[in-house]
Amino acid sequence: MDELLARATQGVDPDTPDAFLRIFLNLMALVPWSALIWWNLLFLAVGALLGWWRGRTAEGIAWAFVLGPIGWLVVLRRPRRQVPPPLPK
Known part of the structure; x- marks a missing residue:
């Protein structure tokens, strides 16, 4: 789970307003x-x-x-x- 979280938040600053969108796009990039x-x-x-x-x-x-x-x-x-x-x- 930690690896998935690390891959989802890679290159994302949690304080930016679009952090949710960037994490969501990182997760969608992992889908085959x-x-x-x-x-x-x-x-x-x-x-x-x-x-x-x-x-x-x-x-x-x-x-x-x-x-x-x-x-x-x-x-x-x-x-x-x-x-x-x-x-x-």
Whole structure:
């Protein structure tokens, strides 16, 4: 914890008015953003696939975007969308 605090406050004077912003930006620089983006894209792709399989593609993407892998369970728990039969000619 001390190492994280030292990295967050590195080069920050606590008495300056923007100290909170600088500490926040230092912490955000420690986050592995590229890995998080790739994981989110994977969650969206699987959510779209599951949603397409259940007849709810947009819903699958939305739930996967909001809840990640838990959204997959939401999509799988919903009933399949029924396609109406074709009209007689």
